Amino acid sequence: MPIPTTPFGSTPLRLPRLGLGLAALGRPGYINLGHGEDLEANYEVAAMERRTHEMLGLAFDKGVRYFDAARSYGKAEDFLLSWLQEHPEKAAEVTVGSKWGYTYTAGWKVEAEEHEVKEHSLEVLERQWKLSKRLLPYLKLYQIHSATFRSGVLENTEVLNRLATLKAEGVAIGLSLSGADQQQVLARAMEVEIDGKRLFDAVQATFNILEPSAGRQLQDAAGRGMAVIIKEALANGRLTARHNDPAFTPKRLVLKRLADNHGVGIDALALAYVLRFPWAHLVLSGAARAEHLLSNLRAANVALSDGEVEELNRLAMPVEAYWEERSGLAWN
Numbered sequence: 001m002p003i004p005t006t007p008f009g010s011t012p013l014r015l016p017r018l019g020l021g022l023a024a025l026g027r028p029g030y031i032n033l034g035h036g037e038d039l040e041a042n043y044e045v046a047a048m049e050r051r052t053h054e055m056l057g058l059a060f061d062k063g064v065r066y067f068d069a070a071r072s073y074g075k076a077e078d079f080l081l082s083w084l085q086e087h088p089e090k091a092a093e094v095t096v097g098s099k100w101g102y103t104y105t106a107g108w109k110v111e112a113e114e115h116e117v118k119e120h121s122l123e124v125l126e127r128q129w130k131l132s133k134r135l136l137p138y139l140k141l142y143q144i145h146s147a148t149f150r151s152g153v154l155e156n157t158e159v160l161n162r163l164a165t166l167k168a169e170g171v172a173i174g175l176s177l178s179g180a181d182q183q184q185v186l187a188r189a190m191e192v193e194i195d196g197k198r199l200f201d202a203v204q205a206t207f208n209i210l211e212p213s214a215g216r217q218l219q220d221a222a223g224r225g226m227a228v229i230i231k232e233a234l235a236n237g238r239l240t241a242r243h244n245d246p247a248f249t250p251k252r253l254v255l256k257r258l259a260d261n262h263g264v265g266i267d268a269l270a271l272a273y274v275l276r277f278p279w280a281h282l283v284l285s286g287a288a289r290a291e292h293l294l295s296n297l298r299a300a301n302v303a304l305s306d307g308e309v310e311e312l313n314r315l316a317m318p319v320e321a322y323w324e325e326r327s328g329l330a331w332n
C-alpha cells in the first residue's frame, strides 16, 4: 500500500506522510543507539556518501518524497545535493527541508569535545543560508535548528525580518524544537508575526509514545495552518527492538505484544502510533540501514485500535525524565 499523503499545512505542498531524516547519515558521530555499529565504523567520506545515496534511492523508490537535513549534520546537505544532481528526474518530485543555527564542529570524528555549536544570530543565518541555498529549488523549507527561549531567536527582530525576506523569495520558514518545554516555545513562536502575518509555516518537534507532551500544542498549530513534522518518533532508538535496558523490559513487552498483533517490529508500531494523529502531517524515519528503513515504512499499513492506543498512552515517561535520559545518550 502506498504511503498516505496529506496537505503540508497551508503550504502548496502535498506530501507522503513518511520522510527520511539524515542526522545519522551525514556524519560519523550521532546519539542514536547503535549508530557506530550501523555505519560499520566506515567513516570514509565516499563510503558514507554511497550509503546515504543508497538510503535516498531506496526511500524514493518506496514513495518517500521529503528529506530532512541540517548544516550541523556534517556532509548531509552535500550528499543530498550530489544525489539530486545525479537523479534530476527524481529530484523534480523531492521536497527538502534543512536547518540553520547549529554549526558542525566534530571535525569528522566520532569523539569530539563539542559536536555542534548553537548560535541563532544573523551572521550565522547568512553564512549557513549561503551554503544551504545550493539545494534550491528542491529546498522548500528552512528551519531554525532547536529554537529555545535561551537562544533568544524568537525575540531577535533582525533574524526574524531576514527570515521573512527568505519567505518572500518562496522558501517556507519553520523551526525545530527540543527539550522539556517544546510546547511553551511553540506557543510563543505561533505569535511571531511580520507585517501582520504569522512568520512560521512549519514546526518540527519530538513526539512519541514515551514523550507525547507537545501533542496538544502541535494539534493547535496544525489547526492554525502550520505544517507539523515529527522527529525522534523512535526516541533515538529507545522504541526499537535494540533497546535492551532491563529497566525498559516491562514497556518493551507491551510494545512487542502489540507489534506482534500487527506482524511488524516495535519501530513500525511506534511510527504507526504517531501517524494515527492527523495533525502529525509528516513523520521522519531516522534510519541509517536499509532494513531499518523498510521496517519503519511498514508503519503505513498498521491501523491501531483505540484500545491499543490507550495501552500505548500509558507508556509515556515523565517529560523531565525523558529529556534527561536523552541528554545521557552517548555520541557513537
Ligand SMILES: NC(=O)c1ccc[n+]([C@@H]2O[C@H](COP(=O)([O-])OP(=O)(O)OC[C@H]3O[C@@H](n4cnc5c(N)ncnc54)[C@H](OP(=O)(O)O)[C@@H]3O)[C@@H](O)[C@H]2O)c1
Pocket (backbone or CB within 6 Å): 020, 021, 022, 023, 024, 032, 033, 034, 035, 038, 068, 069, 099, 145, 146, 176, 177, 178, 204, 230, 231, 232, 233, 234, 235, 236, 237, 238, 240, 241, 242, 265, 267, 284, 285, 286, 287, 288, 289, 291, 292, 293, 295, 296
Ligand atoms: N532538533 C532537531 O531539529 C532534530 C533532532 C533530532 C532529529 N531530528 C530529525 O529527525 C530525524 C529522525 O530522528 P532521529 O534519527 O534522531 O531519531 P529516531 O528516528 O527516534 O531514531 C532512529 C534510530 O532508531 C533506529 N532504528 C530504526 N529502525 C530500527 C529497527 N527496525 N531496528 C533497530 N533500530 C532501528 C535507527 O537505527 P539505524 O540508524 O541503525 O537505522 C536510529 O538509530 C533525524 O534524522 C533528523 O532529520 C531533528
